[in-house]
Amino acid sequence: MTIYRSEAAGAFPTGETPAARPAAGVSLGHRELTEADHWILSLTPAPVLACTHLVREPFPHVAISLVGGPASLPATEEPLQAAADTAAAGGSGRAVLFPGVEKLVGTLTVAEVLASSAIDEITVLGAGAPDPGAFVETGDFVRPQFRAGKLILTTMPAAGDRLVPFESRNPTPCCATH
Amino acid sequence: MGHGHDHSHDEIGAGGDVPPALDLSIPDSELSPSDVSRRGFLRGAGLLGAGAAASVFAAPGVAQASGVAHTHGPAGGGTAKGGFQWLAGDHHIHTQYSSDAMYRVADQAKRGHAYGLDWLVITDHGSNAHAKIGVDKVNPDILKTRSEIPGLLTFQGLEWNIPAAEHATVFVHPGRNEVDVLKKFEQAYDGSQQPATNTDAQNEAQALAGIKFLGEQVRARKVEGALFFANHPARRGVDSPHEVRNWRDADPTVAVGMEGAPGHQAAGIKAPNGRGGARGYYDNNPSAASFAGYPLESYRTWGGFDWMTATVGGLWDSLLAEGKAWWITVNSDSHVVYLEGADHGPGSDFEVNGKYNDPVYTGNLNTGAGDFWPGYYGRTNVGASSFSYKAVMDGLRAGRVWVDHGRLIKALDARVRVAGDRRPAAGTPLGGVLSVKRGTSTELTLDIDLQDVPNWATFIPVLKRVDVIVGTVTGPVTDKDTFVAPNTKVVKSFEVSPGSKRVSVTYSLGRLDKPFYLRLRGTDGNRTQPGLMGAAVDPVGPKLDAIGDADPWGDLWFYTNPIWVLPR
Numbered sequence: 001m002t003i004y005r006s007e008a009a010g011a012f013p014t015g016e017t018p019a020a021r022p023a024a025g026v027s028l029g030h031r032e033l034t035e036a037d038h039w040i041l042s043l044t045p046a047p048v049l050a051c052t053h054l055v056r057e058p059f060p061h062v063a064i065s066l067v068g069g070p071a072s073l074p075a076t077e078e079p080l081q082a083a084a085d086t087a088a089a090g091g092s093g094r095a096v097l098f099p100g101v102e103k104l105v106g107t108l109t110v111a112e113v114l115a116s117s118a119i120d121e122i123t124v125l126g127a128g129a130p131d132p133g134a135f136v137e138t139g140d141f142v143r144p145q146f147r148a149g150k151l152i153l154t155t156m157p158a159a160g161d162r163l164v165p166f167e168s169r170n171p172t173p174c175c176a177t178h
Numbered sequence: 179m180g181h182g183h184d185h186s187h188d189e190i191g192a193g194g195d196v197p198p199a200l201d202l203s204i205p206d207s208e209l210s211p212s213d214v215s216r217r218g219f220l221r222g223a224g225l226l227g228a229g230a231a232a233s234v235f236a237a238p239g240v241a242q243a244s245g246v247a248h249t250h251g252p253a254g255g256g257t258a259k260g261g262f263q264w265l266a267g268d269h270h271i272h273t274q275y276s277s278d279a280m281y282r283v284a285d286q287a288k289r290g291h292a293y294g295l296d297w298l299v300i301t302d303h304g305s306n307a308h309a310k311i312g313v314d315k316v317n318p319d320i321l322k323t324r325s326e327i328p329g330l331l332t333f334q335g336l337e338w339n340i341p342a343a344e345h346a347t348v349f350v351h352p353g354r355n356e357v358d359v360l361k362k363f364e365q366a367y368d369g370s371q372q373p374a375t376n377t378d379a380q381n382e383a384q385a386l387a388g389i390k391f392l393g394e395q396v397r398a399r400k401v402e403g404a405l406f407f408a409n410h411p412a413r414r415g416v417d418s419p420h421e422v423r424n425w426r427d428a429d430p431t432v433a434v435g436m437e438g439a440p441g442h443q444a445a446g447i448k449a450p451n452g453r454g455g456a457r458g459y460y461d462n463n464p465s466a467a468s469f470a471g472y473p474l475e476s477y478r479t480w481g482g483f484d485w486m487t488a489t490v491g492g493l494w495d496s497l498l499a500e501g502k503a504w505w506i507t508v509n510s511d512s513h514v515v516y517l518e519g520a521d522h523g524p525g526s527d528f529e530v531n532g533k534y535n536d537p538v539y540t541g542n543l544n545t546g547a548g549d550f551w552p553g554y555y556g557r558t559n560v561g562a563s564s565f566s567y568k569a570v571m572d573g574l575r576a577g578r579v580w581v582d583h584g585r586l587i588k589a590l591d592a593r594v595r596v597a598g599d600r601r602p603a604a605g606t607p608l609g610g611v612l613s614v615k616r617g618t619s620t621e622l623t624l625d626i627d628l629q630d631v632p633n634w635a636t637f638i639p640v641l642k643r644v645d646v647i648v649g650t651v652t653g654p655v656t657d658k659d660t661f662v663a664p665n666t667k668v669v670k671s672f673e674v675s676p677g678s679k680r681v682s683v684t685y686s687l688g689r690l691d692k693p694f695y696l697r698l699r700g701t702d703g704n705r706t707q708p709g710l711m712g713a714a715v716d717p718v719g720p721k722l723d724a725i726g727d728a729d730p731w732g733d734l735w736f737y738t739n740p741i742w743v744l745p746r
Contacts, residue, residue, distance in 0.1 A: 031466065032465065032466075033463075054464060054465070054466045054468070056378075059378070060465075060467045061466050125474060125475060125722060126710065126721075156722070156725055158727065159448055159449070159724065160727070164725050166477075168461055168463075168725075172456075
């Protein structure tokens with residue numbers, strides 16, 4: 001149904017055929033990624049693939065696409081339906097849940113991340129491809145993004161010759177008062 | 179009209195339906211005495227004619243001679259010549275009147291002065307508590323500082339939550355209405371005071387109205403000057419290119435620039451001795467409020483500088499290539515200082531009092547703090563005609579500004595001249611526009627006094643390389659969200675010989691064919707990589723700062739503002 005799900009299918013566990021399963025789009029008007037992540041991670045059963053999508057209309061918020069997960073989902077209110085449809089159509093989603101995400105904890109090599117999860121590629125910001133033996137400190141928080149149908153984890157150089165995911169769990173808030 | 183395009187005139191110097199004092203088509207001799215006085219005031223404040231920052235094509239015929247579309251406004255960048263006294267400053271400093279800071283005004287001002295600053299701006303966060311209480315209460319502290327430290331120019335400002343965008347420094351010339359103007363501005367235009375139901379478009383419009391309000395206060399003689407600088411512009415991706423352009427165009431005598439480098443430069447010092455975070459606290463990722471076109475690279479610092487400035491051929495260059503006067507600065511953004519031992523005073527109630535009680539010494543050195551004292555690390559050096567509040571504001575508005583980290587160099591004098599003209603009083607300084615006949619040869623003369631005294635980290639920085647960056651001026655863009663300048667690149671690099679005391683170079687800019695600008699950059703050479711637009715554009719640019727391992731003293735750069743050369 002969408003490019004990225006069929007592309008990611010190759011990395012899914014044997015027996016899973018997510019490409020054959022339709023994606024659901026949901027928009028609950030979450031303003032922040034953390035709110036959307038929290039909602040996704042509360043779902044039972046957990047979706048096979050869950051992505052966030054940044055949308056501007058009717059106001060800046062985070063829409064969600066899901067493959068698998070609960071049989072019934074909360075209804076999207078009408079003004080947000082277009083955002084939910086955009087999310088369902090895929091595109092540049094940021095993956096919160098994806099096959100193998102539970103294995104991406106602690107410090108792993110680039111090769112291990114690629115072998116144990118649906119992540120297709122790891123890049124280093126401003127530098128290109130890392131050495132397969134380079135260490136990635138996951139911080140137990142990995143949010144790769146679909147780009148041109150591939151699930152890509154962007155990383156950055158960090159202390160101790162390690163790489164860390166570009167997105168961190170607790171980025172600095174802009175300030176306390178607004 | 180004869181311009182062949184739709185546009186609205188600027189409010190000043192544009193003729194038509196404007197007050198006589200503002201209509202430069204009316205000579206002084208035909209004005210009433212009060213209008214003559216008013217015009218003199220406006221001219222003196224840099225708001226009329228030459229000296230006011232706007233499009234560099236403002237002078238009659240310049241746009242036509244340059245072969246680009248005409249943009250209105252006062253002459254951009256100024257037409258001043260010769261040398262200036264350079265006053266170091268910092269326009270982004272917080273005190274106990276900010277909910278996330280703690281020091282007294284005097285704590286910050288005394289440190290800033292001791293660390294070599296000539297001017298600074300107190301910029302506590304816009305907020306409910308600040309708009310109602312803090313903006314008034316901080317003023318006596320500032321007045322006291324002015325009288326106690328006469329060698330330091332202490333401005334009152336605030337850090338504006340720009341509706342729909344990031345933060346900005348806003349400050350005014352001292353005077354009896356300084357608090358009144360700032361307070362009215364904050365209560366009407368701060369992001370914290372806008373209805374939650376506002377749409378993005380409404381908030382963006384409110385930001386522009388705020389900038390216009392400040393310009394009106396100057397023209398109504400409430401204050402002698404008001405300036406705006408966008409702070410940490412790329413940190414969260416929420417300052418879109420069109421917003422930056424719109425702020426500037428809303429009133430180019432007020433909205434004149436942005437931080438080239440953010441403060442919080444200690445935040446990347448390695449743990450456990452430091453915070454082990456991201457330099458500048460640039461560790462965010464795109465949110466729903468971010469401009470979708472910005473790449474992930476824009477959310478991080480490069481050699482301590484913001485991506486908009488650090489990228490040769492990037493967003494800043496795209497404005498300069500338009501002929502838009504838009505200047506860069508560096509600042510401390512000092513809230514809580516690295517290895518300092520104070521904490522909020524006990525019993526504080528910020529919401530009720532609009533401030534924290536005076537800080538108390540704890541004996542615990544704060545290794546988790548990300549900031550330096552004002553003047554300790556970064557400097558914004560302003561070419562001023564005298565030591566005065568007005569001269570600093572004039573120099574900032576004219577873009578006579580260069581910036582450095584860690585005192586990389588001692589002094590810098592860069593001018594563009596008609597080739598061979600070495601008169602000391604000649605030469606177009608930083609921020610200026612040199613208009614010459616097409617075919618005239620021009621050259622850059624650059625004199626840098628290399629550092630010969632230790633910085634505040636006790637070492638004498640060594641300048642390794644200076645880059646000359648040149649871009650063709652191509653006129654206004656059709657897409658206001660443009661953030662690339664494909665014709666801008668490093669055209670020349672000078673290696674500095676070890677042991678030199680001074681760099682004095684002349685670089686020929688050739689016979690003028692197309693309008694262009696140049697700007698300069700220098701480095702200790704410790705951390706470099708090819709620029710984001712490729713090695714052909716910037717072979718040895720600033721390197722991405724590593725998370726948790728960014729020693730600010732081991733990676734020093736200076737940047738200058740541009741000089742334009744246009745055919746007349």
